[in-house]
């Protein structure tokens with residue numbers, strides 16, 4: 503899905519919500535345990551309940567890798583179940599020497615080899631241009647580079663002062679020479695509300711993937727204050743607050759209610775910004 507198509511989806515759904523599909527077997531409702539693959543059934547019901555309210559799904563691969571062979575199969579089947587007009591992000595946070603990154607790119611983008619072809623993958627920038635390049639070789643796919651993350655440890659490296667500014671600013675400045683805003687997004691945590699003005703100066707046209715609302719307490723209003731651009735430019739992710747809105751038999755219904763409440767807030771924001 504290209505940038506224009508993504509913005510069209512946002513306008514038509516009046517939403518820039520990305521639902522995080524991060525299932526943990528111990529947390530899913532007990533009545534699903536009778537299914538052959540309870541986690542897949544959980545994901546399917548969450549997708550059915552939210553697909554008209556969000557523009558993206560982001561399975562974090564850790565939640566699938568931790569379940570071994572069955573988990574990888576669940577990831578493939580979950581990707582296959584997501585409707586074609588919804589943006590898919592493999593939150594895998596990969597990046598390695600070039601030939602290894604090329605294998606990671608195949609793992610998430612090359613359906614003929616891996617049975618999955620996500621629209622985007624999250625990538626750690628630490629190993630530099632040649633570690634990111636193989637993902638960018640897939641011209642119709644997106645790389646989402648970690649810039650300023652939502653966790654407390656973001657200050658350990660990302661805020662370090664370099665002669666040219668903070669390290670995360672350098673990540674944005676240098677990587678924006680590798681690809682344009684048609685192929686490159688950045689991860690910026692919703693918990694970093696005050697930094698959005700600065701980030702928009704460095705990356706005015708790029709979409710930002712913003713995790714951290716919901717369970718991590720980030721504010722949608724603060725993010726949008728400076729984060730919105732003329733094509734919306736934001737995909738705001740929420741996982742636990744939606745998928746575990748209830749742990750009972752009504753989990754899908756409650757997930758839908760939670761997604762509706764975020765979507766309504768997003769609709770108001772898009773209206774106020776005259777984007778819809």
Ligand SMILES: O=C(O)c1cc(=O)[nH]c(=O)n1[C@@H]1O[C@H](COP(=O)(O)O)[C@@H](O)[C@H]1O
Nearest residue numbers: 562624651652689691713717718740741742
């Ligand atoms: O790349 C990410 O998506 C990510 C970056 C970041 O800075 N913070 C962050 O929480 N995430 C991911 O976003 C999701 C957040 O989930 P919830 O906190 O449950 O909404 C998880 O899959 C995290 O791994």
